[in-house]
Amino acid sequence: MLMQQTKQQTYTLLIDDGDEAVKEKKPSKSDNKRKGKVPVVREVRRKVDDDASESEEERVRDQKERQELEQHLRDLDTFRYHLTEQKLSKKEQEEALRRAKDDSHSSRKVSRQEYLKKREHKKLEELRDEIEDEQYLFSGENLTETELREFRYKKELYDLAKKRTEDEDNVEEEKRFAVAVQRYKDLDSREKMDPFAEWEDHQIGLARVRKSDGSVCRLESQYEDGMHPKEAQDAAEKTALEELQEVRKSLPIYGYREQLLQAVEEHQVLVIVGDTGSGKTTQIPQYLHEAGYTKRGKVGCTQPRRVAAMSVAARVAQEMGVKLGHEVGYSIRFEDCTSDKTVLKYMTDGMLLRELLGEPDLASYSVVIVDEAHERTLSTDILFGLDIARFRPDLKLLISSATMDAEKFSDYFDTAPIFSFPGRRYPVEINFTSAPEADYMDAAIVTVLTIHVREPLGDILVFLTGQEEIETAEEILKQRIRGLGTKIRELIICPIYANLPSELQAKIFEPTPEGARKVVLATNIAETSLTIDGIKYVVDPGFSKMKSYNPRTGMESLLITPISKASATQRAGRAGRTSAGKCYRLYTAFNYNNDLEENTVPEVQRTNLASVVLALKSLGIHDLINFDFMDPPPAEALVKALELLFALGALNKLGELTKAGRRMAEFPLDPMLSKMIVVSDKYKCSDEIISIAAMLSVGGSIFYRPKDKQVHADNARMNFHTGNVGDHIALLKVYSSWKETNYSTQWCYENYIQVRSMKRARDIRDQLEGLLERVEIEISSNMNELDSVRKSIVAGFFPHTAKLQKNGSYRTVKHPQTVHIHPNSGLSQVLPRWVVYHELVLTSKEYMRQVTELKPEWLIELAPHYYQRKDVEDDASKKMPKGAGKAAI
DNA sequence: GAGCACTGC
Secondary structure (H helix, E strand, O other), rough: OOHHHHHHHHOOOOOOOOHHHHHHHHHOOOHHHHHHHHHHHHHOOOOOOOOOOHHHHHHHHHHHHHHHHHHHHHHHHHHHHHHHHHHHHHHHHHHHHHHHHHHHHHHHHHHHHHHHHHHHHHHHHHHHHHHHHHHHHHHOOOOHHHHHHHHHHHHHHHHHHHHHHHHHHHHHHHHHHHHHHHHHOOOHHHHOHHHHHHHHHHHHHHHHHHHOOOOOOOOOOOOOOOOOOOHHHHHHHHHHHHHHHHHHHHHHHHHHHHHHHHHHHHHOOOOOEOOOOOOOOHHHHHHHHHHOOHHHHEEEEEEHHHHHHHHHHHHHHHHHHHOOOOEEEEEEEEEEEOOOOOOOEEEEHHHHHHHHHHHOOOOEEEEEEEEOHHHHHHHHHHHHHHHHHHHOOOOOEEEEEOOOHHHHHHHHOOOOEEEEEOOOOOOOEEEOOOOOOOHHHHHHHHHHHHHHHHHHOOOOEEEOOHHHHHHHHHHHHHHHHHHHHHHHOOEEEEEEEOOHHHHHHHHHHOOOOOOOOEEEEEHHHHOOOOOOOEEEEEEOEEEEEEEEEOOOOOOEEEEEEEEHHHHHHHHOOOOOOOOEEEEEEOHHHHHHOOOOOOOOOOOOOOOOHHHHHHOHHOOOOOOOOOOOOOOOOHHHHHHHHHHHHHHOOEEOOOOOOOOHHHHHHOOOOOHHHOOOOOOHHOOOOHHHHHHHHHHHHOOOOEEEOOOHHHHHHHHHHHHHOOOOOOOHHHHHHHHHHHHHHHOHHOOOOOOOOHHHHHHHHHHHHHHHHHHHHHHHOOOOOOOHHHHHHHHHHHHHHHOOEEEEOOOOOOOOOOOEEEEEEEOOOOOOOOOOEEEEEEEEEEOOOOEEEEEOOOOOOHHHHHHHOOHHHHHHHHOOOOOOOOOOOOOOO
């Protein structure tokens, strides 16, 4: 663990220092521009006029330009190389480090101001640069009419814009927003508005129509919707089915069918290694069905993702010629598409775990297949630890994994045999940089442009770490391309990340127009969750954001960290799905070999385990320290979870599950939220509390805050905070207001609220409402008595309390540490004396997110076992910051 | 004045 941290730090340090060094060694502006920026973008392809008499001349010039460009690119490479060399000198590293330490604090403020100032002039500078570029590059050349006009126009624009860039920006963005709003207005039906529907449909469609050879056959749902005459329908069905059977036989796994079945017969646990495209996910369950395993019970196949479970089930149903939900079905949260007839059941791994809570021996299954086990989700790790196979000698367990982890799984399951067969994949050429990159964003952009200029057509996929980075990259790329106009091929930029509105997500699936190239700027979402056709080049800077949890402080953090080798391989593989491809890694082979971890740290080792422990306890597992985790989590994390559950009254002193604990375990929520719900029964406000619980569990993506509309968005948000009711009540107000408008999408837009998150909250709320019945809690509402709602919250979250300090910061009550109210909180200016918070996150400071005021005496009333008088003594005579300590209560 | 990667129940 220590080793790993050190490594990560060195890796990051190296890059930071590089940055510092760049600043110090920065060449003069024009110098920098000439070598670094201009030439790459500049050249490429000049517009060829129709005029035939000029064509020869054009060709010569084209050739000359191409040569120039090649030279520019070479210059650039050397330039970059030298820069990095300099950056890496030891002395400079130390110097940069020292300086960073000395004035990290004051420099933050300064840099903010600088940033604002810079932003103001950025656009202007860009334009000026463009003009200079043109003059520099094309001064001695005969420009075409159009190009001259363009140039003059730019110059005029620059002069004009100098005076009023800011205004223009606003007008432009105002327009864009209006268009977006209009588009939403145009869509009326709820189906259309379902943010998931679109791309989930797309993914399902993919599974349906993709043939093994990569070609597409159209047969989806033609015979299901009854649109065709009966005969045509039958005929279509027949040929479609026949064709599908052909396809099945052409899959790589087909040749191993008998061997595989024999291996399953002979061994209880089998590790299966088959590359993507081998057909294992769709075929193995069918083989097992054909071999008669389904006579003894269901065949269950788990997937890490909902879409995968749905789309694979749809595909298999089609191959078997049955209706989805009958013999073949799927089960995911909020959606159970199975029936009594179902023998092949695809499901999310979390779903199987939930089923296990009700049916601990999985009696209704004869085979369980855990697919994509190498992803090591929390659920698969727990499933493995439970070792169901030991109690059910007749249950077959198949684990499918990527090559490199197969041994590990085999060892874990008492040297279970490994069955491997080849997949279908195209070769991917891997390129490393010769020296470390100082700025991976810049390097990524240069690489994209270089590919665009040098390499044959084929789309590019760039892995970045988050929304902000993607937006920046998009901006820079657009701007660099814009200046070139017709001189290069068209480059279509497609951003993709989970929070992107779905109608914009759909853009990445549109086929690239003839002669153009698409560049997809993606987060990790493109690593596993979705596949994009036509990707031939992958640019991998080697970083991703990863959440980690500190069990000692209970603090979460989301940090940019180097990826693992396994991740790097996965990313590279994305280039070789439809043809041979290339992967550009923006780190050195040495970095790869020495600095990157073999595998990503499994989730179980970097998460809060409270709900896991509660689930295991409810399965009757008492000795958690010796639970057979494949990679055990830190003991501290387990202890912390046990302590919390004890404090919440879910476990007794002996560590046994209490009645309250049993009820809490029914809810698919963090135990503190479950506790809050269980207690709400007593305060007769379960209706309000489940809304709050649902809103809290969708996470922080409720309020929409576009860059250009921050003031409006903040105003809209503050409406829900009137009376300083606290963030929890504000969330409740958001939910009930939305409900009052009959779940209106329009209302969401008007109030800067994310529809997608609200719909998710509604789904969760519905589920929670259903579960209330199971734990015998009646729905009761007590909106007039907000203190009872607050008391329920405190009853669940009493370990998360903090008290205001003299300096305006807070100190957590039980395990003292200094924290602050998150600036996005409605109480960030109010500073109540006592607060309860939902979570603690470490970003630039230790922040409490979702905060509500409480009365200290409640702590004694609601958690007498946890707090003593002295903890909540309130020295009112002490001077508090001005205007603080007075909120709604 | 901050900044939510990605899943899942």
